[in-house]
Amino acid sequence: MVSALGAVAALSLLTACGGQHGTSGTAPQKLPGTAQPATGDGTSADGSSKDTSGGTTAASTGSNDSGSTSSTGSTGGGTSSRCHTSQLRASVGANNPGAGQENFPLVLTNSSGRTCTIDGYPGAAFVDASGKQLGSDPQRNAGSPAKITLAPGRSAWAGLTFSNPEVSGAKTAKPAAILITPPDERDSLKVTWSGGPVPVSGNSSTAHLSVFQAGTGV
Secondary structure (H helix, E strand, O other), X not given: OOOHHHHHHHHHOOOOOOOOOOOXXXXXXXXXXXXXXXXXXXXXXXXXXXXXXXOOOHHHOEEEOOOOOOOOOEEOOOOOOEOOHHHEEEEEOOOOOEOXXXXXXXXXXXXXXXXXXXXXXXEEEEEOOOOOEEOOOOEEOOOOOOXXXXXXXXXXXXXXXXXXXXXXXOEEEOOOEEEEEXXXXXXXXEEEOOOOOEEEEXXXXXXXXXXXXXXXXX
């Protein structure tokens, strides 16, 4: 059986970033520990312009162990407010490689006691042990963001896809962690990276992100 992540990864071969809403930011400065959001506009959900000059240091973000979670989310409307970083736990699911691509689900789980919603794209950045970003900002695959309602304990996932460096010949680095920023949030969640080397420059070195979907990507 082909996993949900594998299906999304196939789409990533067709097109890159769009201008849809979700976690977004202007081209950020490469500051140590700054979670670089996916390429997009710089307007937050409340209409204010996001400030990417200060960033969020790795030391101040939440820390989570890698690994997928078994919880699932549900799509739908409702009056719940969006999920804030402080209400979420982040994890990275197992790689589902295929067609020269490495495909990881970035999972956010509602760890609070109230229902909240996620809508759009995550921000993501590979960082070294000192918190310095490795590689370029991820780009967004074309997609149709839909509001996902997360009851306590439920999850949503977004696909992180990049070309296998051994196939593309890109230069690589081995990240210490990945910083994941929920849609329309400034603060990131830090997850230990155990997925091996990632492309950081040269051929096909740009990672791509998909919109959030309900579940864990398994």
